[in-house]
Amino acid sequence: MIKVSADQSILEAVRLLLQSTGRDIYYFDEETSLEHKVNREHLIALVASGFPAALSLKSMEAITPNLLSSTIDSSQTSLGFVMRWFISVFESLHDGVLIIDHNEIVRYINKSFERISGAVFSETVGRVLTEARPGAKLGSAVRTGKPLLGVRRKFGEIEYMTDMHPIIINGECIGGVTIARDITEIQQLQTKLSKYQVRYNDLLRQINKENTATYRFADICGNSPALHAVKRLAEKLANSNLPVLLRGESGTGKELFAHAVHLASARHEQAFVTVNCAAIPGPLLESELFGYSAGAFSGAKQSGKSGLITLAHNGTLFLDEIGDMDIELQAKMLRVLQTGEVQPLGSVNKMKVNVRVVAATNRNLEDMIRIGKFREDLFYRLNVSQVYIPPLRERVQDISVMAEHFLGQCIHPSFGKLELDAETLRTLERYPWPGNVRELENTIRFIANITDRTVITPDYLPQVFFQHRTLVQKEQTIKPDEAVSLKTMKHAAEKEMIVAALTSFGRSVQGKREAAKQLGISLTTLYARMSVLNIK
Template sequence: MRIYSTKWWEKVIVSINDGILVIDEFEKVLFINPEYSRITGVGKEIIGKLLSGFRPGAQLPETLKDGKTRVGIYREINGCAYVVDMAPIEDNGKIIGAVSVCKGINEVKALSNELNKKVKQVIELQEKITKLSSVKYSFEQIITQSSEMLDNKHIAKKIASSNLPVLLIGESGTGKELFSQSIHDASDRRDHPFIAVNCATIPDTLIESELFGYVEGAFTSAKKGGKVGLFEMANNGTLFLDEIGDLSYNVQANLLRVLQEGTIRRIGDTKEVKVDVRIIAATHQDLNQMAQKYKFRQDLYYRLNVAHITIPPLRNRKEDIPLLVKRFLPTNYQLHNDVLQFLQSYNWPGNIRELKNMLSYAACLADDGVIELEHLPEVMRNQIVDDSIQTDGTLRSVVESAEARYINQMLKRYEKNIEGRRLAASNLGISLASLYNKIRKYKLE
């Protein structure tokens, strides 16, 4: 073991950025470093002299006598203001001296300002997390008399108290986030954050930094101080990944690692951060089929698909429409019988979200509080016209008319491109070529 000389330790103290003054057991000054002189204006002439004689009012001799540590003592001498910490020096239980460590008041103020800035950032982050993490829905808000939906509620309530990942399958507007928030609200994590992110709305180049965060300097546009990711923000709570089928293969791999290891690594960092986050994922896509076509990681699919809930579209649970109308319709408004009858026959491509928005729109137009057919949005009024088209009454004509209307409704749900047509064909249960033939046959373009 190497023995270091006194000179070596003096060089160490000289290198320290705080002012250092040391006295012996007789109050004689043994040593000061250059930083002490810079802060206090006192030079080496003090060395070898009694501190109390050279610096009237000095408190370090008191520390020598009572052995007590003193912290944050304000001193001002000859126009020099600084803050001092003092401590006794002991050897085998005997006080053999004392040391004073000081900082200039400007440096203290700078540190205080920096601390206040960091505290403000922490408060802002906490407020942001609170705002993001608040849930509006619970199982009481899931209004239904559909047997399938009642079964879904029962299953969701059962799994809420566990930490199992949940996969919600359903079309847009069916209430996937309603279920996710309700599961979180009924879980032991209810007092911790609920963070929701729509994977389809964030570009591939940004989604990784949003989920996992990054350190300062990780890339060109990285913020000073780095950024906390959504996984860290959701720690001890729930992270809702909506439209998870839109995640790139690379991000899927990182997500799988988090689920397996329970740790995340910020972009540009080398250390792992432990997180305890429950994942609830949602999609309108068939992840199993995507996994078979290597468009979604099969191992991630199996990891997510532990608790599986399929939420039916509104057209398959029309018995819920009167209940939902009662819930969403503004007070003092009512529906004309013709409107309610039409709502029961409409296909609802936008599901519950479309119903809610339609009622809000129609209520704005209904001056007397009664919503009639003329108050419905144009796309729905056009449907009324389509449904009124007469046929010649033969079985074939009735079937073809119904087929044309249904295909037309399905086409309206998707974009007018090859991918949209492929999705429509898949939901219709026919090939893409058959769909194009029927579009030409019924002149649906």
């Protein structure tokens, strides 16, 4: 408790009140020999109302008995109560408040204004604004009747923004009010946000750099009408946001088309994320695609992991071999396509993503739907824009163009640039190419590395080409009564080629892998064809 003399001025009493936060102040009335508790809100309200602050507590009490005392009338209709109510509101505000009258004398500042601006109540209230706070602009708002907004100030380490408004009643300006908002924390957050934004942009550039499409439509070479038609269709679809389903045999160049669709789209500057659904086991593929939260499963990173779908945000997600995706995971991918939301494993939160999906498969999805291996709803969602890439045997005109293109990429250490003679090109054009473009590329690389002359002749081609030529010659000598179906002939030729490759490389797992590579097909496709053709 602090005692003050009744002869002390109102302003001195206010100063003591502000300096003794949390402590009560009493003044002693000698005439009545009674102590009166000074009410903070009453006193500040009195000063804010324009009451002469130089008067002593005793003289003021003589004018308005009990006005300072806590026993003051608490009727909610009284002027004193209303004043105290407003002062209590101002004192509770986080923003600073300064009020002047029409003579530009400061009548009130709240505690927040003291904290933000460094002003002191006892040194500010009752004084002309420009004397108490040189450079203050609130007086201009009072004189012109026009507000001043967004004036920035700084006190020590505190930055604050002020809005100044005239107080107008019945068309007459009776004063002005300044509202001061501490923006230091906002500025600090903006600085941190700027740093995080720079870091985010760096990471985004790194992601996009590591997940970048390489091939454009101009890189897909060939002169056949079939290829030109496919490229025109794919180029048109590239300009949309529709999913694209690339279909065709293994090795026809579906991945090149996926790259080209991305680079021809409006998303070309964003990430191009490739996922081979056949190469990753089902449970692992789910965590790779969707990511996971911390502790989602045994062995999960404590920090969690972002999924590939999230990394492809605003870009393209290429799902290669989608026919090999587990049917349970297909349901989740359908959900992503329908809602644009991703829910990481072990998380209850969903994230919005903007991803364009391009899928590819060499499977017969219609047959897979019939046997319950592929979801019909996902098929129709993807099959909105289907692009079928014909096998190389159906576009023979492209073989010589592609062969020359691949050969141009092979520089022999002794001969430099290589050429194919006419007979070699004819042999390549007669071959059925079960492995399609991939097999053609591998064949050209093979002969370019073993040749000992600049012009490559047919004798440098792999053994399988000679076996195929012999088979063709046999077929040409078949008599009408010995004729067989085209399908039978195709299977016979394919079987002989596979057997020849297995004979060359062996039937071990590694040998089959090499044989598949030579044929330009995947190991999975090789096993499938061996089963169909009854090759033991």
